[in-house]
Amino acid sequence: MSDTPTVLVIGGGATGAGVARDLALRGVDVTLVDRGGLAGGTSGRSHGLLHSGARYAEDDPRGAEECLRENRTLREIAGACLRETDGLFVRLGGDDPNYFEEKVAACEEIGIETERLDADEAQAVVPGLSDDVAEAFRVPDGVIYPSRLVAANAADAERHGATVHTDAPVEAVETADGAVSTVRVGGDVDAALRPDHVVNATGAWADRIADLAGVDVGMAPSRGVMISVKYDGLDPVLNRCRDPDDGDIVVPHEGEAVLGTTSVPVDDPDEYETADWEVERSIEECAAMLPAVAEAPEVRRWWGVRPLYAPDETGSNRRGISRGFTVIDHADEGVGNLHTVVGGKLTTYREMAELTADRVCERLGVDAACDTATEPLPGADDPARLDEFVERYGGANPTDAGVVSAAADDD
Incomplete structure (x- = not known):
């Protein structure tokens, strides 16, 4: 493992694994770390709905359109990470x-x-x-098996040169000269990493990483x-x-x-x-x-x-908070090599990752297009292979434990 990755992605849920895959496919040297197993936070503790966008259609048409686009994209690239049900x-x-x-x-x-x-x-x-x-x-709703989806993204990231670490909690973030200089990672990594750029993709925990870096986010979980x-x-x-x-x-x-x-x-x-x-x-x-x-x-x-982003939230009813996503550039707070991606839904993880990777590549001067909307995930047509990926990265999570465990028992 290099102690000086070009990009360090913190958070191994769907969005973080998606960012790592996207950057790796663009040829960027990327390391992904998560404090536990992949998809162990919000992604793997959801109800697993593949949104058609209908749930948000009248109140948030833009969010509904995002869901519809990504629903169609995932049906093309994700195979047995999904179940098509309507x-x-x-x-x-x-x-x-x-x-x-x-x-x-x-x-x-x-x-x-x-x-x-x-x-x-x-x-x-x-x-x-x-x-x-x-x-x-x-x-056209459906079902997502998030443990499979996240593991397949991570496996493809590694196939394209990324490094993925589970059981690797971030313990400290140091800044100097307007940038993150060092990220201390414990657990199985136990090293001080010096990335050129950092992506905070920790969802509901985003404030914690932001606090370590001396910047603000504003989650309302x-x-x-x-x-x-x-x-x-x-x-x-x-x-x-x-x-x-x-x-x-x-x-x-x-x-x-x-x-x-x-x-x-x-x-x-x-x-x-x-x-x-x-x-x-x-x-x-x-x-x-x-x-x-x-x-x-x-x-x-x-x-x-839920990783709800609402920096001005003061009320107790959070159902009305937008399920859209936001990519925050912390340069205005004096940390020029840190982006945080917050909000969103499991269905839109790939689009969230694409926009985040676009911003990072722009900052790094990397001129490479996103391919994740057209490149199938590895193992998409092979449930057994997907479940091998799941075991590699920490095992199944509650949402799809019955499906992944059943598939493993059948082998």
Whole structure:
């Protein structure tokens, strides 16, 4: 390992691994470090939804367009890192029909393909759907297996010359002459690295790295619970067609259904309450769409922390914070070789990485195009190979533990 990489990427979630892959494909010498295994933070503790953009269509059309673009791109490059399921937005009898119409119109305006279904048609698509369903519409949602996706990005980065270290926490950042001069990395690395440029891709933990470097970010993280239950036969993702609220999504995961989620502000993304009411409310609300999940055996539960960026946030309701992403150049704060990438969604990780890599390459004077939208991920057509990558980088995370573990057991 070189102690003087051109770029040091801190954070091995989807965005960090995506940045490392993007830069490596452009010929940049890059090192990626994460304090644990890859995808162990937000990426691997999500519900695993591949967004069509419909969830954000009426309130955040730009974010919805980002989701739609990347949804289409990932279907081309990510193979078995995904499961193509489609999705339904379901209106129950007490839900506002005007909201339903606004949602459909907004999707159509953006270009998200929709198909209206009456109650009988919706119940034919999803056996066991509530008798209270009034209508639904289909969208091209899907499922992401984040442990596979992140590991495949890291493996491709290494294939193109990058260095990837797990169990490598950043312990200190030193600055001198308007730049990061040294990053002290502990764990298995135990070295002082002297990169030319640093990317802070630590998501909900971005403030911690920023503080070490003497700059500001402004995260407003919120926690959410996911409960995986045994449930066979669910094909599309189910979204409750109402203003976003607790327990409004059910995501199919090959013999399981993931129920979620809540949104509760947290001060510390490592130390926070995990409340029983979140579990109970999520199950109750999801069962309003799919009643059988209320009695389905629980497989596992986990909480994730959303990396919401809101430097001016003061309120307790964080559902309204944009799920868009931001790349922060800390040159205005006197640290000219540090960028932080924050916000966003798992679905848009590749685009987040591309924009970040563009900014870094501009600063470094590297004239090379991004190829990540067209180059398939290694192992995309081979689930067993993907799962080997997952084991290499720390093992499966809660979101897709059942899928990756099952695949490994079958080998």
